[in-house]
Amino acid sequence: xxRALFACLVAFAVPAHAEMKIQEVTSPxxxxxxxxxxxxxxxxxxxxxxRGGTSLDTPDTRGAVNLMTALIEEGAGDMDSLAFAEARDSxxxxxxxxxxxxxxxxxxxxxxxxxxxxxxLLRQALINPRFDQDxxxxxxxxxxxxxxxxxxxxxxxxxxxxxxxxxxxxxxxxSGDGTTATxxxxxxxxxxxxxxxxxARDRIYVxxxxxxxxxxxxxxxxxxxxxxxxTGTPMxxxxxxxxxxxxxxxxxxxxxxxxxxxxxxxxxxDPDFFAAFILNEVLGGGRxxxxxxxxVREKRGLTYGIGTYLASLDHSEMLLxxxxxxNDKVAEAVAxxxxxxxxxxxEGITEAELATTKTYLTGSYPLRFDGNGSxxxxxxGMQMExxxxxxxxxxxxxxxxxxxxxxxxxxxxxxxxxxxHVVVVGQPDGL
Amino acid sequence: MPIRTGPVATLFAAxxxxxxxxxxxxxxxxFTLENGLQVVVIxxxxxxxxxxxxxxxxxxxxEPRGHSGIAHFLEHLLFKGTDKIGPxxxxxxxxxxxxxxxxxxSWDYTAYFQRIAADRLDLVMGLEANRMRNLRLxxxxxxxxxxxxxxxxxxxxxxxxxxxxSEQMRAAQFMNxxxxxxxxGWRHEMEQLSRDDALSYYxxxxxxxxxxxxxxxxxxxxxxxxxxxxxxxxxxxxEGLLPRDRPQEPPQLxxxxxxxxxxxxxxxxxxxxxxxxxxxxxxxxxAAALTVLAELLGGSGQTSVLARALQFDRKIAVYSSAFYNGxxxxxxxxxLILVPAVDITLETxxxxxxxxxxxxxxxxPDPAAxxxxxxxxxxxxxxxRDDVNALARRYGEGLSVxxxxxxxxxxxxxxxAVTEADVMAAATKVFDRxxxxxxxxxxxxAEGEAQE
Numbered sequence: 104x105x106r107a108l109f110a111c112l113v114a115f116a117v118p119a120h121a122e123m124k125i126q127e128v129t130s131p132x133x134x135x136x137x138x139x140x141x142x143x144x145x146x147x148x149x150x151x152x153x154r155g156g157t158s159l160d161t162p163d164t165r166g167a168v169n170l171m172t173a174l175i176e177e178g179a180g181d182m183d184s185l186a187f188a189e190a191r192d193s194x195x196x197x198x199x200x201x202x203x204x205x206x207x208x209x210x211x212x213x214x215x216x217x218x219x220x221x222x223x224l225l226r227q228a229l230i231n232p233r234f235d236q237d238x239x240x241x242x243x244x245x246x247x248x249x250x251x252x253x254x255x256x257x258x259x260x261x262x263x264x265x266x267x268x269x270x271x272x273x274x275x276x277x278s279g280d281g282t283t284a285t286x287x288x289x290x291x292x293x294x295x296x297x298x299x300x301x302x303a304r305d306r307i308y309v310x311x312x313x314x315x316x317x318x319x320x321x322x323x324x325x326x327x328x329x330x331x332x333x334t335g336t337p338m339x340x341x342x343x344x345x346x347x348x349x350x351x352x353x354x355x356x357x358x359x360x361x362x363x364x365x366x367x368x369x370x371x372x373d374p375d376f377f378a379a380f381i382l383n384e385v386l387g388g389g390r391x392x393x394x395x396x397x398x399v400r401e402k403r404g405l406t407y408g409i410g411t412y413l414a415s416l417d418h419s420e421m422l423l424x425x426x427x428x429x430n431d432k433v434a435e436a437v438a439x440x441x442x443x444x445x446x447x448x449x450e451g452i453t454e455a456e457l458a459t460t461k462t463y464l465t466g467s468y469p470l471r472f473d474g475n476g477s478x479x480x481x482x483x484g485m486q487m488e489x490x491x492x493x494x495x496x497x498x499x500x501x502x503x504x505x506x507x508x509x510x511x512x513x514x515x516x517x518x519x520x521x522x523x524h525v526v527v528v529g530q531p532d533g534l
Numbered sequence: 535m536p537i538r539t540g541p542v543a544t545l546f547a548a549x550x551x552x553x554x555x556x557x558x559x560x561x562x563x564x565f566t567l568e569n570g571l572q573v574v575v576i577x578x579x580x581x582x583x584x585x586x587x588x589x590x591x592x593x594x595x596x597e598p599r600g601h602s603g604i605a606h607f608l609e610h611l612l613f614k615g616t617d618k619i620g621p622x623x624x625x626x627x628x629x630x631x632x633x634x635x636x637x638x639x640s641w642d643y644t645a646y647f648q649r650i651a652a653d654r655l656d657l658v659m660g661l662e663a664n665r666m667r668n669l670r671l672x673x674x675x676x677x678x679x680x681x682x683x684x685x686x687x688x689x690x691x692x693x694x695x696x697x698x699x700s701e702q703m704r705a706a707q708f709m710n711x712x713x714x715x716x717x718x719g720w721r722h723e724m725e726q727l728s729r730d731d732a733l734s735y736y737x738x739x740x741x742x743x744x745x746x747x748x749x750x751x752x753x754x755x756x757x758x759x760x761x762x763x764x765x766x767x768x769x770x771x772x773e774g775l776l777p778r779d780r781p782q783e784p785p786q787l788x789x790x791x792x793x794x795x796x797x798x799x800x801x802x803x804x805x806x807x808x809x810x811x812x813x814x815x816x817x818x819x820x821a822a823a824l825t826v827l828a829e830l831l832g833g834s835g836q837t838s839v840l841a842r843a844l845q846f847d848r849k850i851a852v853y854s855s856a857f858y859n860g861x862x863x864x865x866x867x868x869x870l871i872l873v874p875a876v877d878i879t880l881e882t883x884x885x886x887x888x889x890x891x892x893x894x895x896x897x898x899p900d901p902a903a904x905x906x907x908x909x910x911x912x913x914x915x916x917x918x919r920d921d922v923n924a925l926a927r928r929y930g931e932g933l934s935v936x937x938x939x940x941x942x943x944x945x946x947x948x949x950x951a952v953t954e955a956d957v958m959a960a961a962t963k964v965f966d967r968x969x970x971x972x973x974x975x976x977x978x979x980a981e982g983e984a985q986e
Contacts, residue, residue, distance in 0.1 A: 195913030404681025466632015
């Protein structure tokens with residue numbers, strides 16, 4: 104039976120990238136995807152996201168979504184783990200699966216010449232994963248090994264300390280990998296439940312780029328995803344922000360400390376988001392000219408790198424930053440950081456900083472769309488953030504619209520020197 | 535393993551054993567300016583982006599003895615300023631145009647790049663050409679930046695027991711060749727690096743006849759040629775550049791063993807490296823066989839020989855891998871790594887690993903596995919065309935270690951031509967324990983605790 108396919112073509116031209124047209128494709132079964140067709144290279148990049156991710160775990164089964172995601176490619180249908188891997192490699196299909204705070208991701212690259220076979224294989228993995236007990240046990244040991252490594256990793260120790268202080272009992276307050284106790288206790292039934300709850304059709308976002316037409320993509324999506332359950336586990340509640348200002352030092356025997364700092368952030372859909380985005384770029388962008396890179400690294404040689412970013416999660420927002428510094432330099436670096444935080448809060452930024460940051464952000468944006476892989480990732484990210492399909496066209500205008508007055512007002516709103524919490528893992532002098 | 539000036543490293547994957555150039559229909563053009571600068575143009579007109587990379591044929595293995603880290607330190611200092619560009623203005627100018635820039639240093643090369651809208655190529659070419667010959671450094675620049683590279687060493691190496699083990703193992707693997715000296719430098723020598731060290735190194739090695747310029751993206755060779763002649767053409771070549779004849783390894787007669795115990799270690803592991811031949815101009819067959827061997831032994835967490843035997847059948851390991859990267863001027867290494875399961879000692883893990891290698895040397899590769907790898911090589915050609923940055927890097931790196939464009943273009947064919955017999959011959963030769971360093975990463979033994 105030939106099913107009708109509705110492909111509403113919504114095409115926009117990105118500035119400086121006139122040929123790139125983003126189409127919205129709706130499959131006969133009602134799955135929506137964004138597509139950029141490009142038939143230059145005979146392969147397709149496909150990105151799928153399931154909203155929810157590790158935050159769907161119950162406290163008792165913390166780590167279930169993560170372990171389930173790691174097991175998706177460990178056997179499906181009539182193939183055990185090895186048979187599945189051999190089939191995948193024979194097709195030279197690249198399949199990747201990841202579990203994050205707010206999503207489970209599926210990334211695929213497959214050749215045009217064996218697209219149907221590659222997608223049948225991926226379908227088996229998504230719809231009919233086996234979760235054989237021996238695979239569960241083997242991959243569980245890998246996760247437990249990672250958990251033990253994390254206990255000796257300063258970066259992980261810092262972020263886990265920060266998140267626990269900020270979010271308490273909310274899933275954001277603990278690692279999505281789970282703990283040794285919860286992961287050890289996970290049963291095959293827990294994995295099956297995590298699969299059913301996390302990979303459902305009510306939370307799918309899809310983007311594709313490359314050698315595939317809208318018709319072909321629509322047909323493919325129904326076959327690939329149509330047999331997943333209609334609904335999954337309800338989303339978690341909004342996370343209350345619990346982090347009081349202060350300094351937390353975790354003793355760790357290393358010559359250099361890892362420092363993680365921040366406070367509450369700003370929602371992605373807030374009218375002031377673009378002003379905050381520019382301000383963050385001026386203060387803590389990863390570039391050499393950002394204020395913190397300039398003051399802490401270039402002028403004083405206190406670190407190899409320092410940066411800040413706006414972390415807009417589904418159920419909370421943070422403004423975070425990180426650096427490493429020798430134990431004898433940490434106190435000075437933190438003092439510089441605090442003084443820069445206070446300076447931008449009270450003074451805002453200069454006309455020149457606003458202008459050069461705008462030219463950087465608007466000039467670099469089109470450069471991101473430079474291949475099928477990068478385009479598919481960007482487009483699926485836009486959908487997860489709830490952005491409209493013409494965002495790629497309007498985004499630079501929204502950057503340009505931010506005035507110096509906006510920047511000053513929003514700086515006072517977003518940067519809260521009194522609220523900063525600094526987590527240090529190491530043996531810092533004088534903190 | 536290049537290390538970079540900036541911590542934001544998004545441009546390249548760390549390494550891909552099977553990364554390969556597409557042999558036919560390569561959109562690559564090359565020409566050489568009168569002053570000796572080789573220019574390579576790689577066209578990709580899908581997006582209005584260009585990458586400029588300048589690759590100097592000098593790296594950490596070319597440093598004067600006792601001044602380790604100077605190649606990488608100079609790479610940092612090249613962002614400081616020139617006769618025309620103010621202090622720390624280089625990146626600011628690029629960023630103000632929406633571009634990004636960075637640099638990286640390896641044992642065999644030092645490279646700088648910018649990624650920017652294709653219509654700004656003229657600007658970044660002017661900047662890069664200017665700093666090839668006109669660097670200006672103050673004592674203060676040098677003193678502050680030296681603190682930065684010491685912090686970089688702290689972050690990358692001293693904070694990471696695994697990095698420290700690798701550093702110690704390399705020093706043992708290369709008894710005479712400077713590949714045994716870390717790119718970042720030994721800390722006590724880094725602390726002494728001076729402005730004079732940097733400038734004398736710069737003046738000697740940074741010249742058009744010691745560099746390769748790679749321009750990749752939405753550009754046409756004839757336009758690139760005009761711009762290259764305009765900006766780089768007037769630069770005078772360096773006189774008296776010598777061939778890169780580094781001290782070579784003597785016959786290695788005895789296996790070396792290293793144990794690094796660190797209380798920050800959580801997962802002990804066994805790491806083995808063997809001295810191995812590198813890709814040579816016009817002769818890449820053995821390196822291709824070693825590349826395929828690494829893929830067969832440890833390229834997949836599921837189907838490769840080590841994973842299958844030790845993670846699936848014997849269940850004594852949680853992770854295993856094999857790796858080899860032959861793109862270098864002098865000897866390379868072939869590596870094996872095994873992270874044992876809980877309750878499995880490093881001694882047992884090492885014995886089991888060696889048993890798998892011994893068995894492989896008897897039975898040889900599974901023809902079906904070799905066929906899968908050939909398919910992935912062919913697909914790798916297609917996927918590689920999606921990433922013009924990686925392509926640019928492949929050409930820049932290959933040319934910087936003395937390979938020709940023909941060598942780089944025929945690498946895929948060399949990989950695809952590898953037979954079972956080639957794999958066996960390469961394996962039999964490379965797995966010689968006299969050429970090997972075996973490293974154990976462990977936790978310190980607590981008092982009263984029995985040693986493994």
